[in-house]
Amino acid sequence: MTLRNSTAAYEALKDRFNRLSALGGAQAVLHWDRATMMPEGGAAARAEQQAVLSLIAHETLTAPDTAELLAEAEDAASSLGEWDRANLAEMVRIHAHATATPADLVMRLSRQKSETEMIWRRARAANDYASLAPALDKLISLVREQAAAKAEALGLSPYDALLDSYDPGRRASDIDRLFAELEAFLPDLLREVMEHQASEAAPLVPEGPFPVARQEELGREVMRLMGFDFAHGRLDVSHHPFTGGVPDDSRITTRYDEADFTESLMAVIHETGHSLYERGLPAEWRGQPVGRARGMTIHESQSLLYEMQAARTEGFIAFLTPHFRAAFGGNGPAWEVDNILRHYRKVRPSLIRVQADEVTYPLHVMLRYRLERAMIAGDLEARDLPAAWNDGMQSLLGITPPDDASGCMQDIHWPSGSFGYFPTYTLGALAAAQLFAAAKQAEPGLEAALGQGDFAPLTRFVREKVHGIGARMTPDEIILHATGEPLGVSAFRRHINRRYLSK
């Protein structure tokens, strides 16, 4: 081992993490391309490319001298400034996660994820769960293996170890508590909202067809209003909307339905919320761990802040509606502001999570949370998933999917190996409600601005309180810092009450 001073060790680590960041960026391009551009026949070659990049990143991170450098740098951490200390702490955390998974398992996981995801695309289109089950079964086994390895190394339970990689510091016990609080009022609240809405005329559905080109144009207009910079990003189409790429080249996707423009537009707003977060991360820390987004709960809070909180306000819908009429030549009662607002706020149990309203959405997440915990614990196997899914849907939402395509095959997460991710959607919704309330207090003109199609006050608030923080704080610290309260259910509950029961 070469002798060097503590700063040299930390600087060497920064170089190494810059390299890892570039590798991660390359992986993001491969992933985006696979979902948007790649012809199906390229799947095997792409799986190999992704597996090799994962392996190289893993080798780089877990190289023996990384541990030495970390130890040296930590010994002298007191000489570092606040950001650098936080950066070093993140390096330690990321290193601990990486060293917990053996290299060959990283490779096998990467290949199995690619393969299972490609099979899922076909299986979902053909509503053929039987063709997916064997690959999913193999993938679940590998994820269990990884969870066990991480649990051992990190001193966590297997499921907590997976959770921690998506939402640093998050434990199943937090989720159990918050979900129990939600369950204590949500079913009753749902019933109340549905009764309230049943007393009104059902919203009229604007009649299509709505040409894809027009929908896309409208999506781009709204993205520009939100501050999306097309010199630093793109909008494309994929099976499942997502935000990919890197902060300075943000790739968002949506999907279009010619019979309904309202969904695709909200998906665009949702993904633009994610993208603004990435773009707003502290630019001077690009390439370093502390400059990254702080986990998926905070990420989802940013997308829902724009999609659910801001874009569904009365003011913004009133602003948007004339644009809808102009884009699609719509007129008549279905195209009135009040009707569009009620359309966007319609609450009812439904099959598809990504189309669910914000009142029933947590129930979709609770179902997935229960099932994936059972799968990781070894209490549920791939072959038994459809039945367990349908039972859960019946007990939580009172409906049963007519087929697996609209049941347990609807989401990309499990086929792509993401277990421990789903709960962050609902934690993000709780955080979004809390952040929006705080933003309105800090920026008294926020709601009036939204009525003018102006997102600047909202974005100003989150740029400072959330985006610019990077990974300098934990997710819970960010919420506390930005809202003055720990993450909880009360802002969400107030929000639902006010929006759905106030008149």
Added chain:
Amino acid sequence: MTLRNSTAAYEALKDRFNRLSALGGAQAVLHWDRATMMPEGGAAARAEQQAVLSLIAHETLTAPDTAELLAEAEDAASSLGEWDRANLAEMVRIHAHATATPADLVMRLSRQKSETEMIWRRARAANDYASLAPALDKLISLVREQAAAKAEALGLSPYDALLDSYDPGRRASDIDRLFAELEAFLPDLLREVMEHQASEAAPLVPEGPFPVARQEELGREVMRLMGFDFAHGRLDVSHHPFTGGVPDDSRITTRYDEADFTESLMAVIHETGHSLYERGLPAEWRGQPVGRARGMTIHESQSLLYEMQAARTEGFIAFLTPHFRAAFGGNGPAWEVDNILRHYRKVRPSLIRVQADEVTYPLHVMLRYRLERAMIAGDLEARDLPAAWNDGMQSLLGITPPDDASGCMQDIHWPSGSFGYFPTYTLGALAAAQLFAAAKQAEPGLEAALGQGDFAPLTRFVREKVHGIGARMTPDEIILHATGEPLGVSAFRRHINRRYLSK
């Protein structure tokens, strides 16, 4: 050093080269994306990603134990079969090239290439050579440094060392000889052809506009005729047409001009020729050096075989013309077969290489060959390039570009660091003429089939004689094997005479 048997060393090398192939595939996606999809603001992050992947590939290839493994495997090469011996020989060759360039130079080159190429895009659009010159100057210095390092290690001259990386075994002395043979007849032949064409009415130019969507559709139709499989590839748009991706996911590009559909279509045919070569490489050797394309001369021979030799035959143009009329609603004398044929065979000195006819094209290449040899030798600096370019155009083609955008900034090669590449275009044209003559002998029905839009006999010939060989032979051996003659100018000369002076 661990003792192991010779096969173990070779197997370990195969694993390493599989990894390098996956890294190369990832780099191909990043490169394709940058040219077709990436917003300009993503350039800096992409340059970093590409530089890091280049560096990792270089580190992997030049790791100390690679040399050990190669030595061990070579000691026992006699126990290997023919393909494996050729594979090992390619490993040795690739390793020698890689170890010749120091790692930090690889990194600096990759960054400077990305930066210069991005600057070139803007500079060419703005016709502003002054903004390109400083970056190009830096890049040329780095390429000189690389050429010197390779020359030293490989025992070649600096320019030969660059040439060898694009066209294995090729030396400037071969090019000097072949180009001298060409120059001995080409200027006179060009004059004769122009006089001959001047005695006929000038071809009429079909009048547009030709909508991009129609051109694209036509391009796809012709790609399908040629056997392009869209389950294993795509067609997109870039500044400069190219073939990227990997054999099982081939990404070709073209560019469209609404005033002229004929060029874009031929670019598509050209790139599809490249793509067919990649797809036809021996599938059982995917990921191994011997399974790769055998250098740029052979590559270009495949694109020109389809574009210049096959697609400009009277039979194929007669087949295509009704499709043109249908696609663009054309009628009248400009849309007659004979006129389209004369349009596609019009010969005259012009400014832009990629738009040049096959008679003047070698003169464009000779200019670039002279200039880049001078640049590598240190006899020509970036700031003096425009003047040298314009002088050369005047002396070789008798015309002077009105601006640098249509002069020395027209090609992407130098701004992206490719020196030693240009000569392969003309060597490829010679090879294509020789291969087409041989294919017609081997497949007597070939020309009649082209008249039916059927490329099968031609493709059958090259699949067996060229594509399927991979890198098992040298470029010159492939030509000899496929045509019975060494690479020369006589088939090209006969072809030009027959096509342009026979009636």
